[in-house]
Amino acid sequence: xxxxxxxxxxxxxxxxxxxxxxxxxxxxxxxxxxxxxxxxxxxxxxxxxxxxxxxxxxxxxxxxxxxxxxxxxxxxxxxxxxxxxxxxxxxxxxxxxxxxxxxxxxxxxxxxxxxxxxxxxxxxxxxxxxxxxxxxxxxxxxxxxxxxxxxxxxxxxxxxxxxxxxxxxxxxxxx
Numbered sequence: 001x002x003x004x005x006x007x008x009x010x011x012x013x014x015x016x017x018x019x020x021x022x023x024x025x026x027x028x029x030x031x032x033x034x035x036x037x038x039x040x041x042x043x044x045x046x047x048x049x050x051x052x053x054x055x056x057x058x059x060x061x062x063x064x065x066x067x068x069x070x071x072x073x074x075x076x077x078x079x080x081x082x083x084x085x086x087x088x089x090x091x092x093x094x095x096x097x098x099x100x101x102x103x104x105x106x107x108x109x110x111x112x113x114x115x116x117x118x119x120x121x122x123x124x125x126x127x128x129x130x131x132x133x134x135x136x137x138x139x140x141x142x143x144x145x146x147x148x149x150x151x152x153x154x155x156x157x158x159x160x161x162x163x164x165x166x167x168x169x170x171x172x173x174x175x
Contacts, residue, residue, distance in 0.1 A: 016061065105130050115130065
């Protein structure tokens with residue numbers, strides 16, 4: 001199971017919920033038959049996806065059996081998970097983010113930077129958290145112009161960061 005989003009709040013009166021998506025493409029929710037919802041420390045429960053749409057930059061999902069605002073309110077704050085086996089097939093040039101976690105990151109000259117330890121999501125921006133060997137966290141904007149290659153099988157990513165980006169992290173004291 002992969003954590004792909006969280007339920008933020010109900011939307012409207014007919015059971016639709018607004019979710020904050022961690023998925024690179026929120027259209028994933030339109031391509032899977034079911035999602036799993038859970039509260040921290042609880043077992044995930046299966047919910048069929050009835051409908052999906054985008055509204056103001058957020059994904060809105062209606063689950064089968066959730067047909068009014070009161071039922072939708074009970075889902076607030078729940079994690080949204082997907083079964084890995086249910087994920088849509090990717091094109092050859094695509095990867096799922098979970099496949100990058102733990103990948104070694106190096107510069108184009110072969111210099112080791114660290115490993116991808118986490119991801120941050122802001123509207124329009126995917127940021128990788130890279131943990132350096134000396135314990136520093138480097139926030140790296142994962143945009144195509146800075147990511148030269150990704151080899152999921154080898155667990156390796158080659159990057160070319162913008163000039164000066166790493167200076168912030170290299171001169172800062174370790175945590």
